[in-house]
Amino acid sequence: MVRAGPKLMKTTGAGPSRPIPWDPSFEDQKHYPHFDAPLRLSEIKKIVNDPKRVASNAFFPLIQYEKKWQPFRKPRGEPSETGEPKRPSKKSRLIRYAARRDAYIFARYRRILSPLYELELEKRDIADVPIAYRKIQGPTGRGKCNIEFARDVFDTIKRLGDCYVITLDISKFFESLDHERIRKLWENLLEVRSLPADHKAVYKALTDYRWVDRTEAYRRLGYFGEKLTEKGEKIEGYLTPFAMMPKQLCSPAEFRDKIAGNGRQPSIINSNPHQYGIPQGTPISDLIANLYMVDFDQHIRNLATKSGGRAYRYSDDILLIVKACSDQAALNIEEDVRSTIAQFGSEIKIKEEKSSVHHFFPDGENQAFRRVTGKGANGLEYLGFRFDGKHVFIRDSTLSNLKRKMTFAGRIRANRHKRRYSNRTSEELIESFNFDQFFQSFMRVEDFDTASSVRQWTFWTYARRAVEAFGPRGKPIDRQLKFLKPDGRRQIEGELRS
Structure with a gap:
């Protein structure tokens, strides 16, 4: 077990060297x-x-x-009184x-x-464990974003072939330090x-x-x-x-x-x-949160390496890929992580509903998976994506957030358009509304990916880059987005006609 107390470099009592002055822009x-x-x-x-x-x-x-x-x-679950899903x-x-x-x-x-x-x-030697809130360069020299981080994880799973993936989520992370x-x-x-x-x-x-x-x-x-x-x-x-x-x-x-x-x-x-x-x-705040976990990151790195795998922590999301020999061995590693995190503060808790253990194994030229415990009946969910061993999808909750933002933005833009051209008919309003501009600009990537290198992208740029990054595995993403724009257009047309 890791000792919870800080164990950084030896304290000398000497003051820090004078930092280089900051010249803000x-x-x-x-x-x-x-x-x-x-x-x-x-x-x-x-x-x-x-x-x-x-x-x-x-x-x-x-x-x-x-x-x-x-x-x-x-x-999923019980329907409402009308028979519709709640x-x-x-x-x-x-x-x-x-x-x-x-x-x-x-x-x-x-x-x-x-x-x-x-x-x-x-x-x-743990620079590859905490991946959030840091400028981590990719092969091209550009800072990595969630697409590259997710691809690294999925590639590692593919490379290891038969492995277990353990995910845990810290509840109210910043509020618990x-x-x-x-x-x-x-x-x-x-x-x-x-x-x-x-x-x-x-x-x-x-x-x-x-x-x-x-x-x-x-x-x-x-x-x-x-x-x-x-x-x-x-x-x-x-x-x-x-x-x-x-x-x-x-x-x-x-x-x-x-x-x-x-x-x-x-x-x-x-x-x-x-x-x-x-x-x-x-x-x-983000730097202090990362610093807080430095001993924990050391522990999960050692734990994963000992098991022939890798460890990652994206803020409060913990993921270990291990070469365990059985379900029980993987669950024992998960329990080790749980008991260790409890040593880092009385308020640090694991969010049970977001934890999972998946077993990936070879299936012909691809991989298959089975859920051992926890969430993810349709595959491993990580950083906005879902992986089933063969294909990569945009996660359902990410699409949900996108639809929410599109509906909200579409309503505002449609009402603004109606006020500006109040003398026009509904059909004239629809004809003059710039749908292409709306879909290109309404959602910035910074809403769901904090990497500075992608903040000027739109969601559509992000989705296209994801398809390119994941290669043949990412083709289902195109199918997922096929009806998004038509649905958004119908919603805006409805607002313009109301």
């Missing part, structure tokens, strides 16, 4: 509304490269909102984002820690006995984070509230269009009075009450 600037004023590039550079200013920085609370959506896929329950995700000045500081300290983390991975462990790992990475004042300020802002609900903040500041519809009905909504929201939401005095509770109203600022958990949305 226009692409690094943030333009979303928040509590602080926008900063010029020269101001950003002075602040983030000055440890004293970072140490004394008063970090604003994060702004939080809940993103909700309705999955489109039909779940709709899956709505899903949600909390989005938190830092004030601009704070985000620049987080980004700067990510740049300081990232090379040290990469060096530690090289020393341990132990603060004391983070601090010790951070200190060891810098080779210091205690964090320097500037690093400590960043650490405290990340672990003792504060946040405000976006709607409540906008309500306090007069941007959200009761208004009348065109029919004279009272509803709640934005009093200032979101696109016209000022970049600085309020003055420091207004922040103190209306947000922090120094005035007549109570504070609406919430604080993290636990000794665990970091917000997922800051520029440094």
